[in-house]
Each structure stands twice: as structure tokens, then as C-alpha cells.
Amino acid sequence: MAREPRRLHHFLIMAKRPNPATAVLRLAAAIRDRREERGLTQQKVAEKADMSVRHYQKIETGEVDVRYTSLVAVATALGSRIADLTG
Secondary structure, three states: OOOHHHHHHHHHHHHHOOOOHHHHHHHHHHHHHHHHOOOOOOHHHHHHOOOOOOHHHHHHHHHOOOOHHHHHHHHHHHOHHHHHHHH
16 A cells, blocks of 8 residues: 655644634633523623633633633633533
8 A cells, every 4th residue: 555645644634633723712612602501791700710801701702822720710610611611
């Protein structure tokens, strides 16, 4: 069986990797959806997560990469598990 050209092989490997920007936006949408399902305001989630409303808004819109500690705080504030948000 012939080996794939190196360039094609590299492309196939890269095509399987998740796009970090897309992952951030999917996480942001999941957080927003969960907040809306729970009937919470951004301000209430930010208070429960012990962060500023502006920082929470940036998380929810995907403007920032979420640190693990912030993700734990947001998931807890939403009454969710991280796995539920990263699904």
C-alpha cells in the first residue's frame, strides 16, 4: 500500500484537530443557554461566581479564553457540571 504524501498526511492530521476558537464559542453558547434555561441574569451568575459582570459577559460571548477556575465557578453558579457545558 502506497504511503500518503507527507503534505496530505499533515493536512489530514490537522483536519481532525478541534479549532480552539470554535470550541470557545461552543462553550460560550452552552453557558448562555444554561443561564437562560435557569432563568438567571448575567448579573446573578456573576455574583454567584464571584466575578465582575463584565468578565462574565466576556466569557458568555467568547471574548476570552476561560480559565479552569472561572469555568468551575460559572458551572457551580449555574448548578451544572463542567462536563454538561463542554458536552
